Amino acid sequence: MPDTPEGGIAGETTVLIPATEQHLPLLADWFADPAFVRHWGGRPLTREEVSAKYTGRRRPAVVSLLVLREAVPVGYAQYVSTGPREGGIDLVLHPSAQGRGLGPDAARALIRHLHTVLGWDRVTVDPESSNPRAVRAWRKAGFRAVGHPGKPSADGVPAERRGGRVKPCPVPGGRPIRPAPSARLRPMTTQRASTSPFDLSGRVAVVTGAARGIGRSAAVALAAAGADVAGLDIVGEVSPRMDFAPAEPADLEETGRAVRAHGRRWLALRADIRDIAALRAAAERVVQEWGGIDVVLANAGIQAFKPLLEMDDGDWFDQIDNNLTGTANTLRAFGPHLVARGGGRLIVTSSTQGQHGTKWGASYSASKWGIIGLMKSAALDLGQYGITVNAIVPGLIDTALTRHEDRYAQAIADGGGTPTGDVSKDEQTAASSLAAKLPLGVPWIDPDAVAPAVVYLASDAARMVSGTALSVTGGDSARITA
Ligand SMILES: NC(=O)c1ccc[n+]([C@@H]2O[C@H](COP(=O)([O-])OP(=O)(O)OC[C@H]3O[C@@H](n4cnc5c(N)ncnc54)[C@H](O)[C@@H]3O)[C@@H](O)[C@H]2O)c1
Incomplete structure (x- = not known):
């Protein structure tokens, strides 16, 4: 009926x-x-x-x-x-x-x-x-x-x-x-x-950085698996050092439409992950509206490139504050609600750049290595509450964060070439060198290919998985030790 x-x-x-x-x-x-x-x-x-x-x-x-x-x-x-x-x-x-x-x-x-x-x-x-x-x-x-x-x-x-x-x-x-x-x-x-262990019906998921990119794909995939989704995003400028346009309120609305299209509930939360009071208020709101929280994907992040010796304080701190401290804030603000719920899933977004060094990317790379340490430590702290903590490790994903001149220039320089400064030429050069490097032969991976890893880690199927990193890299992981 x-x-x-x-x-x-x-x-x-x-x-x-x-x-x-x-x-x-x-x-x-x-x-x-x-x-x-x-x-x-x-x-x-x-x-x-x-x-x-x-x-x-x-x-x-x-x-x-x-x-x-x-x-x-x-x-x-x-x-x-x-x-x-x-x-x-x-x-x-x-x-x-x-x-x-x-x-x-x-x-x-x-x-x-x-x-x-x-x-x-x-x-x-x-x-x-x-x-x-x-x-x-x-x-x-x-x-x-x-x-x-x-x-x-x-x-x-x-x-x-x-x-x-x-x-x-x-x-x-x-x-x-x-x-x-x-x-x-x-x-x-x-x-x-008899439903599948990947079924998330009745679960409440919170996704940060939900307005676009990996966050949007993950939010929609979680909804497709049955979860109600609260999508949190700043939908505005995070740092003046970015070479790409910030997400806008309309982007977050679009994620909401896609979540609702799966018949699941949607809640838009506008907040900055650097502001822990705002995150705590957002968490309270989800609990008040939906009665609790089961899954949190701490995914919001930014990226910029500059050689280490040319960085000013902001070049260094903006990414560390946002990516590393912002992710820790997210776990600290939402984690207690998972404890109150009797268990749950915390998932953080790291990067292959959190597993190797990155030319011109010291701050980003350090922030993403830090996220791995954060995840493993949180897994040790929170297992006693029935909470698993894991990371996803995306390779190079086709999102606003990667599709801009600074990133093309970095990829070309990384391969020993010289960027021209012409966006479309550099995009082509970067695409062919990136595709040649990846065993699966694509320059950029669709964010929808990352989202199933999030669903898996959020599901009962992963109930005994904690303290680990799950990579979706088009084969680039083959070059990373262990
Ligand atoms: N795109 C890639 O190649 C790639 C690879 C590895 C890891 N990652 C990581 O994946 C995550 C998502 O990146 P993406 O590629 O989807 O980028 P994106 O720019 O498309 O999306 C990031 C979202 O995070 C939001 N955000 C950033 N800082 C925020 C803050 N302080 N408070 C609230 N929201 C904030 C942005 O507004 C944006 O909507 C990031 O952590 C990124 O570092 C991306």
Whole structure:
């Protein structure tokens, strides 16, 4: 059953729509009504409590939904993520709507949504143990009781009665009820169970330098694999020392369009990776909007060329500050949210120039070698939190960063030639010498050929890969030691 175009979740006979402020009068009435509250299993709530809990400040950590039957509100549901791929739900029908199968229908729709759209592997619910009717209803919806090790629960009902009830579920020390294996084998969840380890459905990815080039390709590939993507970029000048035009706001919008074309959510974040406060605010925003972060690609970078002895301080520091410190800032700002999520993926963008020296490129090369050291150190720090940290190592990629006179001149000088200063002539000379050097015979690699490496490192397939660098170089890696 497809979800509704308005963002609702469609069952056979019910539709679940986001509960908003406009539903407050109705919800306030319900949560004050003793009959409704009895079925729900809590205590009557004031209008202020309902406003804060069900339409207000707990959103979006707790997602509140109104259950409709033919556009008439018949119940309330909620879900909250409690881990990378799991969380709890609750659902209560208005007494006047009970006994018509609407509750099980809405529960099935919600569970399907959580498994297949958000990618949850485990859904828990925590009914009041003294409410056998609620326990029966959840069993009907495909849940089975689970007890604590050594303390099996009796007949599907929690063995011990708990005192106060904390919503949303599950509560530590409580007796969660989770879907039975049979529920997991419903057609939709079977599909989920057999999906590829490269599937990123339900994951939230953040990509820096997302406006164009490798960042855009990676953002789109992550979305194609199922992830929602927040794209961060400065979309403006980074340093006056660059010989190429900066990215513009329209570039970031274009990335957003391409992400959305895959049916995934998109969030544009305008920030400078040198500004850690701005990065922290951006991270908070992603968490507030989407509930957490699973994958971060710290990719934003710049490049300029000058012989070392001709460099002024800015020639040296602009690339070190931006590429190395900016990448470290990104890990420092976003990493804590991955820890809070219970694990995740940090991926940084280095370069083959982070594996060998670069004529006229001391600052860039040093920044990219530094990123390898940063990545390996972070992998040691963060493994204990279930976070992998890896680098991608692109070769020479066909992006704005490489397609300009300074870079052609550097490539020609590197091969022992003399650049003419004529852009199109130097481009041709650089292209033929670069293509001759690469085993796979291309001068520049399409950024779309780098993106699958990012998807791999972001996926479950790479869950045991950490502290390593994955190269996409058209064969240039063959000239690099180990
Ligand atoms: N193109 C290549 O040949 C190549 C090779 C190896 C590594 N890399 C690395 O790949 C990454 C992406 O490069 P690209 O080739 O796609 O270049 P690009 O210029 O097309 O894209 C880089 C993006 O990063 C953004 N950015 C730069 N500094 C920023 C900052 N301070 N804050 C926020 N955003 C910022 C830019 O606005 C731009 O949109 C860089 O780290 C680069 O060093 C590129």
